Amino acid sequence: MEKSLTPHGHEAVHPPTTTGEDHRKVLMWLFLASDVLFFGSLIATFVAYAQRVPHTPLHEVFNIPITSWSAFVLLMSSVTMALAVWSAHSGKMGLMRIYLLATVLLGVHFLADQGYEFYHFTLDGFTPRVNPVGSAFFTLTGFHGAHVTVGVLWLFSLFLASFRGGITPKNAIWVEIAGLYWHFVDVVWIVIFAVVYLIGASFY
């Protein structure tokens, strides 16, 4: 039997799993695979409408320098998250806290950029009600922003739990699972940045 600690610091005893892998990690991968379908549908809807709805000057609306900076910020948050997972598994709990907090702050920075971007889009008349392209764009990026918000809250809760002894090298799996979610949010933005912003503004 494998022993580990729960987030509350209680000792838990787990029977060997049939896959040989931690079930919590398997569950997270299954969730991420299903979330791919969710974002796939939203991206497809945006592309389909962008091709069909005329007079949507995305190249005039999108601010590529700001979005590029946001994309860079989210990429760097993936680096700090990967380092937080490595620190947790290595038993370097102080470093893990620093990297977790850095990831949270980069996530908040990304959300602030998105809020600024949305505000200026509405000032330019590009709103969810303007046409189906606007609806699809705000639904897609809004849901991504919601995912980032959940990730920020999750990571901040792990940061706080680490001070109460809730996160130790023996239950570093909690940081790893949160890390998987965070990296997924990042790879989704990689696709949105390429397909919606770069390709969208290059051709529409």
Next chain:
Amino acid sequence: MAQRNETMEPTREVHKAGPKTCALVAVVLAVITAIEVGLFPGYPLYTEALRPVLVPLFLLLGAGKFALVASFYMHLKYDTPMFAGIFAFGMTVGASIVISVIQLFRHFHF
């Protein structure tokens, strides 16, 4: 009684991407992002000759970044192939949805 010693033994996961690998991947990701932005119309790397291949170029560069994050940061390179299989299944179905919806919109007037 739960042990709360912060210098507990490291877990078997330590062999996965360490600081050096993370930093190297971060540099590559930053360079690819810079190339992506540089290829955008009106930016330094863009020329009119590239316009016909701009979509495949952006998709290729994005796919490269996606693969790097998934392989090294999500540990698919180090973990059991089962996780890669689960994710690949989701990606395959997701890509099919994207292609199907775009094709449907092209052929039918909704």
